[in-house]
Amino acid sequence: MIFDFLGDTKKAVISMCHIGALPGSPLYDADGGMDRLIEGAIADIENLQAGGVDAIMFGNENDRPYLLKASPEGIAAMTAVVTACKSTLKVPFGVNYLWDPDASVSIAVATQAQFVREIFTGVFASDMGVWAPDCATPARKRRNLDRPDLKMLFNINAEFAHSLDQRPIGLRAKSAVFSSLADAILVSGPITGQPAEASDLRKVAQAVGELVPVFANTGVNLDNVRDVMSVASGCIIGTHFKIDGDTWNAVDGERVKRFMDAVNALR
16 A cells, blocks of 8 residues: 555556746736636646546646745735635545745645655755755654644755755665655656656665665656556656646646556556
């Protein structure tokens, strides 16, 4: 079993619901406002669920350039969008506020999400500057807010960044499970939509073993899903499900269905 909330699902597919730019960020559509953000998210959710995905994760990928400390208006807006979408959801869901672990846990607790994804450990040179997340604070918040069941998915090699930790990626993953109580380890490519190195995925899976699930976090598509699923417990997928495979487009229901048909043949 991967997680309790996924039941006996084999080789899980967690799909992204990329919310439009939130209030306060440079790309925010002030004319469309919150209503348009909610409408867009609901349309994507309906296409994802019709295609048969196992879970959905809300993310604020459109809030470029990204913050390492969430703004109050961003947290409030993302919480409002997720809350408005809950009546549409038929599958488990999670949240990821880029790139603030404390904000992600806060939104997850407020919306009753089942999981969060974040960069919780490590030190990185990134597009956002030097990046040194604090895992202890959100982990304690999870406990203090009485959500020990909330799964924390650790993205071990951040997009848009280079790790300053020279330990092998497998050792960093195993260490995150041991020292920081990771519930799952995610392996990413260098940028959203680009696949992780196959060797990195194998090294992490071998290092972690049966301790926690390992997911491919970026760049999974019809061409590589068989190889990915032969190593990983599942994948998180956003870009491949979009119209023309463009990260910033709406979800294409036919692409979702074709992908999930291929995954179901592997389970």
